[in-house]
Amino acid sequence: MTLLSQIDPDEVYNLAAQSHVRVSFDEPEHTGDTTGIGSIRLLEAVRVAGVRCRFYQASSSEMFGASPPPQDEDTLFYPRSPYGAAKVYSYWVTRNYREAYGLFAVNGILFNHESPRRGETFVTRKITRAVARIRAGREKLLYMGNLDAVRDWGYAPEYVEGMWRMLQADEPKDYVLATSTPCTVRQFLQTAFDHAGLDWEKHVRFDDRYLRPTEVDSLIGDAGRAEADLGWKATVHAPELARIMVDADIDALECEGRPWIDRPSLSAWA
Numbered sequence: 421m422t423l424l425s426q427i428d429p430d431e432v433y434n435l436a437a438q439s440h441v442r443v444s445f446d447e448p449e450h451t452g453d454t455t456g457i458g459s460i461r462l463l464e465a466v467r468v469a470g471v472r473c474r475f476y477q478a479s480s481s482e483m484f485g486a487s488p489p490p491q492d493e494d495t496l497f498y499p500r501s502p503y504g505a506a507k508v509y510s511y512w513v514t515r516n517y518r519e520a521y522g523l524f525a526v527n528g529i530l531f532n533h534e535s536p537r538r539g540e541t542f543v544t545r546k547i548t549r550a551v552a553r554i555r556a557g558r559e560k561l562l563y564m565g566n567l568d569a570v571r572d573w574g575y576a577p578e579y580v581e582g583m584w585r586m587l588q589a590d591e592p593k594d595y596v597l598a599t600s601t602p603c604t605v606r607q608f609l610q611t612a613f614d615h616a617g618l619d620w621e622k623h624v625r626f627d628d629r630y631l632r633p634t635e636v637d638s639l640i641g642d643a644g645r646a647e648a649d650l651g652w653k654a655t656v657h658a659p660e661l662a663r664i665m666v667d668a669d670i671d672a673l674e675c676e677g678r679p680w681i682d683r684p685s686l687s688a689w690a
């Protein structure tokens with residue numbers, strides 16, 4: 421609260437969380453504390469400090485869980501993990517602070533968004549990092565869980581711009597951001613290995629440690645409201661994303677030991 425008063429921000433983006441779904445089954449209480457209660461701590465600090473800022477809550481497609489696709493802002497929440505359940509709590513307290521206190525508080529319900537900066541234990545980065553290492557002869561095998569899961573993977577820089585647009589709108593509203601393009605984990609694997617000239621079936625093995633007690637089978641978003649109200653539309657889809665991430669991991673490996681950071685670029689920014 422002291423920090424909020426001193427900084428007096430115009431915009432607050434709550435991206436803080438324990439964000440790994442598999443880990444949330446091993447650390448459910450910690451996940452509830454950070455991913456759920458953490459949001460009301462921040463909302464309450466904004467309210468009590470009397471800061472006149474706009475508030476963004478990082479809501480997640482994991483809230484839809486077992487609800488069949490396509491999912492949009494009106495789809496029923498049916499979370500399938502402690503992480504998803506904690507995000508549902510944060511979604512509702514954000515709406516509650518908007519309705520109860522007139523705070524400009526919005527939920528961005530973001531489907532999976534990835535980039536070369538993605539943590540190494542999330543599936544896209546785990547795959548593209550392994551592709552670079554296998555290509556360089558550093559590793560031979562990659563151990564994976566459920567290859568049948570369907571996700572709607574987009575490019576994180578575009579999604580961050582969408583988050584910002586939500587806070588520039590005239591009215592506070594909740595928005596889905598997604599590409600609407602389905603892709604299985606298997607298809608992502610194949611695209612990534614193909615891009616490096618490798619045969620994925622020679623290198624991928626199954627390991628049940630990567631299965632989840634309950635899986636989210638299929639997430640495919642409909643971002644029609646964001647397009648209509650905010651003029652936001654994803655331009656990078658899963659195959660291009662896989663290639664961007666493989667190229668970046670190859671570059672990063674070649675620069676190993678020296679500082680390296682990817683340079684996001686989008687045609688819309690040119």
Ligand SMILES: C[C@H]1O[C@H](OP(=O)(O)OP(=O)(O)OC[C@H]2O[C@@H](n3cnc4c(=O)[nH]c(N)nc43)[C@H](O)[C@@H]2O)[C@@H](O)[C@@H](O)C1=O
Pocket residue numbers: 439440441442480481482530531532533541542543544546563564565566567569570571605630631632635636
């Ligand atoms: C929108 C949402 O997006 C993310 O959640 P996630 O979709 O669970 O992301 P993930 O990359 O961990 O898994 C994607 C799929 O891939 C399957 N899968 C197979 N084999 C492995 C595997 O070996 N590792 C992992 N991690 N997943 C595997 C796994 O079972 C799942 O079906 C977070 O940012 C979350 O914070 C968020 O909000």
